[in-house]
Amino acid sequence: MVDLAGSEEHAARILVASNRGPVSYSLGDDGELESRRGGGGLVSGLSAIGPEAGAVWVCAALGEGDREAVRRGVGEPGSRMIAIEPDVFHAAYNDIANSALWFVHHMLYQTPLEPLFDEEFRTQWAAYQTYNAAFADALAEEAAEGAAVLVQDYHLSLVPAMLRERRPDLRVGHFSHTPWAPPDYFRLLPDDIAAELLEGILGADRAAFLTRRWADAFAACCVAVLGATLSDDGLEITWRGRTTRLGVHGLGADGDFLRERSRRPDVADRIEALRTEAGPGRKLIVRVDRTELSKNIVRGLLAYRQLLTDHPGWRTRVVHLAFAYPSRQDLSIYREYTAEVARVADEINAEFGTADWKPVLLKVDDDFARSLAAYRLADVALVNPIRDGMNLVAKEVPVVSDNGVALVLSREAGAFEELGDDAIVVNPYDIRATAAALNTALTQPDADRTDRTKRLASAATALPPSQWFLDQLHALDD
Numbered sequence: 001m002v003d004l005a006g007s008e009e010h011a012a013r014i015l016v017a018s019n020r021g022p023v024s025y026s027l028g029d030d031g032e033l034e035s036r037r038g039g040g041g042l043v044s045g046l047s048a049i050g051p052e053a054g055a056v057w058v059c060a061a062l063g064e065g066d067r068e069a070v071r072r073g074v075g076e077p078g079s080r081m082i083a084i085e086p087d088v089f090h091a092a093y094n095d096i097a098n099s100a101l102w103f104v105h106h107m108l109y110q111t112p113l114e115p116l117f118d119e120e121f122r123t124q125w126a127a128y129q130t131y132n133a134a135f136a137d138a139l140a141e142e143a144a145e146g147a148a149v150l151v152q153d154y155h156l157s158l159v160p161a162m163l164r165e166r167r168p169d170l171r172v173g174h175f176s177h178t179p180w181a182p183p184d185y186f187r188l189l190p191d192d193i194a195a196e197l198l199e200g201i202l203g204a205d206r207a208a209f210l211t212r213r214w215a216d217a218f219a220a221c222c223v224a225v226l227g228a229t230l231s232d233d234g235l236e237i238t239w240r241g242r243t244t245r246l247g248v249h250g251l252g253a254d255g256d257f258l259r260e261r262s263r264r265p266d267v268a269d270r271i272e273a274l275r276t277e278a279g280p281g282r283k284l285i286v287r288v289d290r291t292e293l294s295k296n297i298v299r300g301l302l303a304y305r306q307l308l309t310d311h312p313g314w315r316t317r318v319v320h321l322a323f324a325y326p327s328r329q330d331l332s333i334y335r336e337y338t339a340e341v342a343r344v345a346d347e348i349n350a351e352f353g354t355a356d357w358k359p360v361l362l363k364v365d366d367d368f369a370r371s372l373a374a375y376r377l378a379d380v381a382l383v384n385p386i387r388d389g390m391n392l393v394a395k396e397v398p399v400v401s402d403n404g405v406a407l408v409l410s411r412e413a414g415a416f417e418e419l420g421d422d423a424i425v426v427n428p429y430d431i432r433a434t435a436a437a438l439n440t441a442l443t444q445p446d447a448d449r450t451d452r453t454k455r456l457a458s459a460a461t462a463l464p465p466s467q468w469f470l471d472q473l474h475a476l477d478d
């Protein structure tokens with residue numbers, strides 16, 4: 001346990017911990033550090049409490065630029081970056097968090113050949129423990145007596161229990177931004193590791209999720225794996241004499257920000273460019289994703305191909321704008337998937353394309369203004385993940401849409417719980433059904449689409465990031 005007496009370091013009243021922080025650094029050719037600010041729910045959530053709240057954001061140094069920033073003592077006020085040994089970081093982030101845990105929670109394994117929980121996996125697991133312990137140490141050092149700590153995501157599942165050991169005075173919340181696997185799938189993990197992950201999160205006072213479905217799955221795992229006791233309302237888990245409350249906070253879109261940002265001139269320029277490239281008057285089916293294995297981009301393209309096959313009347317009258325921004329390219333399976341997306345898009349263009357119609361416009365260079373332009377233009381938004389904690393694209397498109405949008409939505413996205421009534425819902429594995437849904441979406445009557453878009457936008461903005469963040473904080477006080 002850390003001794004608090006007389007220390008001035010323990011100043012933070014509110015702490016956030018996440019793998020990726022608000023700022024990342026890169027080293028320029030001139031040896032100067034350049035900083036880049038990220039977006040997302042946490043960044044806007046934290047800004048809601050203002051600088052006077054004395055908050056500190058603890059994050060990992062992700063690359064060489066970040067590690068150099070730590071060496072030079074460069075940093076944002078209110079944030080602390082931890083420089084973890086590159087090998088340890090790689091094993092914890094790529095091998096455990098983004099391979100094993102991401103695959104389990106999104107149910108991505110092709111089980112005849114994987115996963116392989118061998119000696120190498122045990123070494124990687126030890127790195128994940130070391131990485132979590134580094135966060136627990138940093139948080140224990142920074143936190144004032146009785147401070148509130150909000151730990152984010154599957155990278156940091158062990159932190160709550162580790163932190164409780166070091167600082168029992170703190171109030172700790174854990175938030176999962178991913179789905180949670182059902183017990184039968186979660187139990188693919190070695191038994192001791194499955195138990196360690198659950199006990200890690202149960203070290204928190206509150207464990208929160210994006211939907212009730214994921215919270216229930218977590219509770220079911222605690223019962224099945226640990227033999228923990230669940231309260232009648234299913235929202236309190238008792239294990240070894242301690243009770244952890246479960247919470248559900250469905251992060252929404254930041255409506256004010258999106259409406260303002262999507263009306264700026266750079267977005268108008270992109271709208272014009274996209275219209276010209278797609279061809280005037282053509283219907284647009286839009287998808288915008290990071291190229292993660294769980295986003296189901298390949299099946300989305302196959303469904304579009306099926307649409308063009310089943311309904312030849314759409315040929316030359318529709319274009320699929322597929323924005324698939326590369327992600328986690330350190331992992332070979334992500335690189336292969338990214339290449340497969342491009343291959344299938346090329347195949348569709350070769351099969352159906354004509355001199356003046358390119359059926360798929362695939363864009364892989366991340367351009368936020370162009371994404372917003374596509375949101376505004378979309379006649380149909382295709383959001384068909386295999387599994388997704390929430391999926392904010394499904395929420396963002398209706399908010400900024402110019403003329404209304406028909407949303408084709410996977411029932412396996414967390415957003416389905418809030419948007420399902422006004423979306424055209426699909427089983428993400430069913431290519432024929434997804435093709436039929438695209439056809440229904442393209443032919444949705446205007447008045448119906450307008451009404452649905454209004455209701456979708458209002459459900460999508462019900463819990464903006466600032467409120468989402470404050471709700472979690474206040475819930476820790478109860």
Ligand code: F6P
Nearest residue numbers: 019020098153177178327328389
């Ligand atoms: O989208 C789910 C999520 O877990 C986010 O909470 C988190 O920011 C992101 O994935 C992690 O992605 P990356 O590996 O790019 O940091």
